[in-house]
Amino acid sequence: MTTSSSSLPRFLTRKGVPLWRDVVALQWVAQIVSAIMVLGFLWFFISNVLQAAEARGLGLGLGFLRGAAGFPIAESVVPYDPSRTFGYALWVGFLNTLKVSVVGIVLATFLGLGAALARLSPNWLVSNIAGLYINIIRNIPLLVQLFIWYFAVFQKLPPVQEALTLPGPVYISQRGLFMVGPQPTETFGAWLLFVAVGLVLGYLLNRSLLNYQVRTGRSTYPLLIGLLALVGVPLLGWFLVGAAPMQLTTPELARFNFEGGMRLTPEFAALLVGLVVYTGAFIAEVMRAGILAVQKGQVEAAKSLGLNAFQTLRLVVLPLALRVIIPPLISQYLNLTKNSSLAIVIGYADLFFVGRTIINQAGQAVPVFLLIMAIYLALSLLTSAVLNVYNRRVQLVER
Amino acid sequence: MRTKLSVVLSALIILGLLVTACAAPAATPAPAAEQPAAPPASAEEPAQSEQPAAPAAQGIMDTVKARGKVVCGVHTSLPGFGYLDSEGKNQGFDIDLCRAVAAAVFGDPNAAEFVPISAAERGPALQTREVDMVPRNMTQTSSREIQWGNFVHVMFYDGQGMMVRADSGFTTLEDMDGATVCVTTGTTTEQNLADAFRERGLTFNAVTFEDTSAVYSAYESGRCDAATSDKSQLAAVRSGFASPADHLIMEVTMSKEPLAPAVPAGDDQWADLVRTVMWVLINAEELGVTSQNVQEMKVSDNVVIKRMLGGEGSFGQEDLGLATDFAVNVLAAVGNYGEIYNRYMGPEGLSFTLDRGLNDLWTEGGLIYAPPLR
Numbered sequence: 001m002t003t004s005s006s007s008l009p010r011f012l013t014r015k016g017v018p019l020w021r022d023v024v025a026l027q028w029v030a031q032i033v034s035a036i037m038v039l040g041f042l043w044f045f046i047s048n049v050l051q052a053a054e055a056r057g058l059g060l061g062l063g064f065l066r067g068a069a070g071f072p073i074a075e076s077v078v079p080y081d082p083s084r085t086f087g088y089a090l091w092v093g094f095l096n097t098l099k100v101s102v103v104g105i106v107l108a109t110f111l112g113l114g115a116a117l118a119r120l121s122p123n124w125l126v127s128n129i130a131g132l133y134i135n136i137i138r139n140i141p142l143l144v145q146l147f148i149w150y151f152a153v154f155q156k157l158p159p160v161q162e163a164l165t166l167p168g169p170v171y172i173s174q175r176g177l178f179m180v181g182p183q184p185t186e187t188f189g190a191w192l193l194f195v196a197v198g199l200v201l202g203y204l205l206n207r208s209l210l211n212y213q214v215r216t217g218r219s220t221y222p223l224l225i226g227l228l229a230l231v232g233v234p235l236l237g238w239f240l241v242g243a244a245p246m247q248l249t250t251p252e253l254a255r256f257n258f259e260g261g262m263r264l265t266p267e268f269a270a271l272l273v274g275l276v277v278y279t280g281a282f283i284a285e286v287m288r289a290g291i292l293a294v295q296k297g298q299v300e301a302a303k304s305l306g307l308n309a310f311q312t313l314r315l316v317v318l319p320l321a322l323r324v325i326i327p328p329l330i331s332q333y334l335n336l337t338k339n340s341s342l343a344i345v346i347g348y349a350d351l352f353f354v355g356r357t358i359i360n361q362a363g364q365a366v367p368v369f370l371l372i373m374a375i376y377l378a379l380s381l382l383t384s385a386v387l388n389v390y391n392r393r394v395q396l397v398e399r
Numbered sequence: 400m401r402t403k404l405s406v407v408l409s410a411l412i413i414l415g416l417l418v419t420a421c422a423a424p425a426a427t428p429a430p431a432a433e434q435p436a437a438p439p440a441s442a443e444e445p446a447q448s449e450q451p452a453a454p455a456a457q458g459i460m461d462t463v464k465a466r467g468k469v470v471c472g473v474h475t476s477l478p479g480f481g482y483l484d485s486e487g488k489n490q491g492f493d494i495d496l497c498r499a500v501a502a503a504v505f506g507d508p509n510a511a512e513f514v515p516i517s518a519a520e521r522g523p524a525l526q527t528r529e530v531d532m533v534p535r536n537m538t539q540t541s542s543r544e545i546q547w548g549n550f551v552h553v554m555f556y557d558g559q560g561m562m563v564r565a566d567s568g569f570t571t572l573e574d575m576d577g578a579t580v581c582v583t584t585g586t587t588t589e590q591n592l593a594d595a596f597r598e599r600g601l602t603f604n605a606v607t608f609e610d611t612s613a614v615y616s617a618y619e620s621g622r623c624d625a626a627t628s629d630k631s632q633l634a635a636v637r638s639g640f641a642s643p644a645d646h647l648i649m650e651v652t653m654s655k656e657p658l659a660p661a662v663p664a665g666d667d668q669w670a671d672l673v674r675t676v677m678w679v680l681i682n683a684e685e686l687g688v689t690s691q692n693v694q695e696m697k698v699s700d701n702v703v704i705k706r707m708l709g710g711e712g713s714f715g716q717e718d719l720g721l722a723t724d725f726a727v728n729v730l731a732a733v734g735n736y737g738e739i740y741n742r743y744m745g746p747e748g749l750s751f752t753l754d755r756g757l758n759d760l761w762t763e764g765g766l767i768y769a770p771p772l773r
Contacts, residue, residue, distance in 0.1 A: 070590040070593060070594070071584070071589045071590055071593060071607075072582075072589065072592065072593045072603075072605035072607070073605070073607075074604065074605050074606055074607055081597075082590070082593035082594075082597065083597075151616065155616075155617065155620045155622060156620070159621040160621075174620065174621050174622050175579065175622070254577065255577065256577050256578045256579060256624055257577070257579065257604070266622065267606070344609055345609075345610070345613070346608075346613075347606055347607055347608040347609075347613065347617070349607070353584070353607075353609070356519075356584070356585065356609060357584045357585050357589075357607075359519070359585075360518075360519050360584070360585025360586070361585060361589075361590065363522060363542075363546055365523070
C-alpha cells in the first residue's frame, strides 16, 4: 500500500515536471486510491456483519459443531447415526457432495464426448438427434430438470412390492435401484493394500517401458504390461489374503424394502442423472468446439499415414483438441460440483442440505454459511488446481 | 505528452469525485445501518441483565401504535392454523390469535398485517424484531425460549404422530422396525423421530425434504412407508389427499408439542399484553362468553364476567395501555377460544375435524387453562 522506497525518491526528487503532471506519481495515486476504496468496501461489509451479529446475540464461534446432531441423514458413505456431532454430519454431507460430483464428472465427460462425436457425425439423423438433445437440455433450467427427474420419473416407478425385475437380478422401484453388489469382509483392508501396490507397479512399469520404447524404438508393450500388473497383483492378493475380501450379496425383498446388495437411492439417482444430462450437453459443445479447432490438414495427414478413423481420433484429433477443450472443461466440472447443491429440492443429503439442517437445529446461520462457502471454495480451487496441472502438460510443448 | 497527461489528470479527478460520491453514501448508510441495530441491542441488554422496570425507549407497543397495525409472522399453507382461503385472505387458528391482538390494541381485528415466514425464519424474525408476534404453529422449547424470544401462552397442545397407509397394519412403532419415514428437515419432528426409534432400539430410513409439500407428495406416491409430523398437521394434510380414508394416523404420540405464539425478547409490556389477550380468549370460553352474547354479557350479574368486559373494576388494562373494554372488541371480533377452535377444526370446521382432546378446557378434562383476570 505504501509507496516503496525504490520508486518514491525518483519522482519526488525529479526536477522540471510538476508532481501533478508526473505519470509515475499519478499512477501511484490511482493505485493507492483504488486500494483504499476496495479495502474500505470490504471493511464496511465485514464490520457490518460482525456488528449486526453481535447486536442480535448471534455467535460466530464454531464450538457448536461438537454438539450432538440429533437428526437422521438419509444416506451416507461413512457410518452415521444421530448421536454423532454436527461437525461429523457436515463431513457426511461433504462426502455425499464429493460422491455425486466425482461420479457425475466422469459420466458427464463420456456423455459429452459421445454427444459431441454424434453431433459431428456425417449421419443426418444421429447429428440432429444430438443437436436436439444439446439444445433442449442446455436451455431448460437445471432446477426444473431435477424436479422432473425426481418427481415425474423416479417417483413414478412401481412401488417396492411390485418392483421391475431385470436379469441380474436388478430391481427397480420407487425405493431405488437394487442389484447384486460386493460386500466387504474382514480381509478387505489387507486386499486394498494389494490393489494399491498393483496401481503403483502398473503405473511405474508403464512409464519405464514407454521410456525404453521411445529411446530404443523396440516394441515393449507398455500399456499391456502395465495393465497386467494393475490387474494381476490384486488378483494374486485375492487368493493370498485367505478368505475372499468381498462377497456378492443379492438383494432380497424384506418386509419394507430390499435388503443386501448394492443400492442407488432415487434421490441420488435423480440428482446424478439430472447433473450428468445437463452438464453433458455443455461438455458436448465444449468438445465439439475443440474438435473443430483441429485443422483439417492434421486429419488429412493422419489419413495419408494410413491411420483408420478411430486411430485418427485417438492419436491425432483428441490430443490436439484437448488443448482447446481443457480450460472450458474445467469450468464445466466446477459448475457440476456447485450445481450439486440443488440437491436440496429433491432431498439428497449433500453438503448444502446438511448445512441448512444444521442451521435450523443449531441456530447458527452465519458460521455455518461461512463454513459451507469455504468448503465449496476449497473444493473448486482444488479441482481447478489439479486440472490446471494437467492442462499445462497437454499444452503445446515447444521443443 | 501533454494530452496524455491531461487525460490521466481528468481521469484522476473523475476518480476522486467518484470516491467522494461513493464515500458519502457509504458513510451515511453506515451509521444508518447501525441505528436500527443499536436500539434492539440496548433494549435487549437491560432485559437480559436484571432491570425489568425500565421499559425500552421505543417499546413494541409504541411502534405498533405509530404504524397502526400489528405485524404477525404466519404460516400460509397449513390448513387449520394458517392458510389462504379461496379469496386469498389469511385464515386459521393462528391468524385469529393475531387478529385478537389487533382488536385489543386498535378495536379493529383487521388492523393486522400478515407476513408469510418459513419454519426456519421464525427464530430470526423474532430476534431481529421484524414482526411483533409469531403465531405460527411453533413448538415452545427451552432453547427457543432462550434464543428466539418469549413464548406467551400455550394455545394448542399437539404431539408428534405417524401417518401410515391403512392397509399396512401398523399399530405400534415396534411394527415399523426398518421402515422408511418421510420427514421435514430442520424441525423438532426430525429429532424426535430419531430419538423415538433409537430409544426403542429400532432402525429406520429417513427421507428428508426441506419443503413440507415434498414430504407428503413423496409419502403419498409410496416413496416412504410413513410420514411423521405433529398430529394436527397430519390431520390437515390427510384431508387434502386424493383418498384420505386410505391413510390413518397411529395412536402413538412420540413427543410433546405445545404450540404457543411468541413475541420478541426484551419487551415485557408487549409480552404481557399479548399474554393477557390469550387469557381473555380462554377465560371467555370458561365463562360462557361468546361473540354472539358478548354485548348482553356486559351487564351480566357475574362479577368475573363484568370485570373481564370492563364493566366493573380493572384487571390491568390501563397499565398495558389498552381500553377498559378491550375484551369486548376481542370477543366480538374472533370469539372465545372454543369458537376459534371449532371454526377451523371443530365438527363443522372449515379445514378438518380434530377431536379437542388435550385442547379442551381444564373443566372438560383437557389442558386449556388460563390464570384469572383480576
